[in-house]
Amino acid sequence: MAASDQLMFARQLGATARLLIWLLVGVACVVADSRYHALDSLRSGLSLMLQPVREVLRVPADAAAELGGFFTRHRQLQTERDALRAERARLWVSVNAAREISRENAELRALLQLQQRPGQRVVHAALLYRGHDWFVQQMMLDQGAAAKLRSGLPVVDARGLVGQLSQVYPGSSEVTLVSNPEQLTPVVIERTGQRGLAAGNGRGQMELRYMPGHTDVRINDRLLTSGIDRVYPAGIPVARVTRVSHLQSGPYLRVAAVPLAGLDRARAVLVLLAEPPPVQAPLPPPSGAGKP
Amino acid sequence: MSPTHSSGSWRRILGSLALALVLEQLPWSGWTLALRPDFLLIGVLFWVLHQPARIGFGAAFLAGLMADFQNGGVFGQHAMAYVAGVYLVLFLRLRLLQFDPLRQAAQLFPIFLLVQLLLLLVGWLAGHPPIELAVLLPVASNTVMWFVLAGVLRLWHGKGMQDRA
Numbered sequence: 033m034a035a036s037d038q039l040m041f042a043r044q045l046g047a048t049a050r051l052l053i054w055l056l057v058g059v060a061c062v063v064a065d066s067r068y069h070a071l072d073s074l075r076s077g078l079s080l081m082l083q084p085v086r087e088v089l090r091v092p093a094d095a096a097a098e099l100g101g102f103f104t105r106h107r108q109l110q111t112e113r114d115a116l117r118a119e120r121a122r123l124w125v126s127v128n129a130a131r132e133i134s135r136e137n138a139e140l141r142a143l144l145q146l147q148q149r150p151g152q153r154v155v156h157a158a159l160l161y162r163g164h165d166w167f168v169q170q171m172m173l174d175q176g177a178a179a180k181l182r183s184g185l186p187v188v189d190a191r192g193l194v195g196q197l198s199q200v201y202p203g204s205s206e207v208t209l210v211s212n213p214e215q216l217t218p219v220v221i222e223r224t225g226q227r228g229l230a231a232g233n234g235r236g237q238m239e240l241r242y243m244p245g246h247t248d249v250r251i252n253d254r255l256l257t258s259g260i261d262r263v264y265p266a267g268i269p270v271a272r273v274t275r276v277s278h279l280q281s282g283p284y285l286r287v288a289a290v291p292l293a294g295l296d297r298a299r300a301v302l303v304l305l306a307e308p309p310p311v312q313a314p315l316p317p318p319s320g321a322g323k324p
Numbered sequence: 325m326s327p328t329h330s331s332g333s334w335r336r337i338l339g340s341l342a343l344a345l346v347l348e349q350l351p352w353s354g355w356t357l358a359l360r361p362d363f364l365l366i367g368v369l370f371w372v373l374h375q376p377a378r379i380g381f382g383a384a385f386l387a388g389l390m391a392d393f394q395n396g397g398v399f400g401q402h403a404m405a406y407v408a409g410v411y412l413v414l415f416l417r418l419r420l421l422q423f424d425p426l427r428q429a430a431q432l433f434p435i436f437l438l439v440q441l442l443l444l445l446v447g448w449l450a451g452h453p454p455i456e457l458a459v460l461l462p463v464a465s466n467t468v469m470w471f472v473l474a475g476v477l478r479l480w481h482g483k484g485m486q487d488r489a
Contacts, residue, residue, distance in 0.1 A: 047415070050380075050381050051408065051411040054382075055404055057385065057403075061399045062449075074389075074393075082393075085346060085349050089349050090351055093351050159351075206396070
């Protein structure tokens, strides 16, 4: 019946011609996707289809971690408990201080009649999958549009800023990490208050761009989000400066920093759901007409 | 001999490709991710070598699109690289079928290398410059994986998988 693999009387195109045709189709795909973003729906459909598979495949790793945790030695647990108690005591002190400060801050804001910061809600998400492409620094989370996520929201873990949601599918979402070279993060140097722009360098680290040569930056300075972009709330730790060097050729400093968040280890992250800042509608002219 | 003998039934082909896809879905991370062989590519090239009438350019292109989605790259990047790999395997097919697993793997090494370089090139043109040489690690792991796969199958079948229908 199907004897088409007897190539003697082949009635099909030669291999080279077919290669060229498929390469043309490939080029068309690349252009359609990277220039016109025409294939995003395909991506979202595939994501929906593969979501259950990914969830199931995460189970063995989770179970292994669970089992490993079960056999943790008792002594280790005790030391950890002691350390945690000590840390809790310390944290309580700072919580009290923070409460005091926030009360004071509220009063000051009221005094200045500043706009209250929009309420923060968080959504817990777990790392589903990390892409293999060395080009794109991103990861997939197990929460999506169903949890009211939308693209652009900041993602943090316990130590600092992880990145920003760049694609949201129904049941999952994609985070572009702060270490992505195309991801710019407005930061402020904690010690001096100097503002700047941090970007990834693609090798899991970050750099502070366009810092004039006389800027006061030192090793171990922490970089926090500055909040002026209205995307990230102010004050989230982003990175720690590891190297500062003067370039011979340019007016700027070269400042290298390591991200504080566990970009390649974090398994549980938080997505910060800030309400979009309310647009101040112009007040209606006071006409005096009573409203029902 | 009927061309539809058991080693090349559709069920086996699709089952093995689905298994490759599932293996890629595992939560790889860190150095295991850097070393992860490209299971889909190995699966596709394997079936092109042994069942060229069934798995060819179109299937490779589809598998490549899945790999593109998988790795978060541009659609078409892996697809084009896989198609080129299929072409090379078809070109060398009769020659490759003569070899034992070790030599076969050694012959496939340049093919894997070319596929990976094409992958990098397309990604580069699409706006993501490559970053470090670790990108080429899967070439080695693909070759090892091919050797293991071909060796295991040969043991399994007693004589080997050199079926020419």
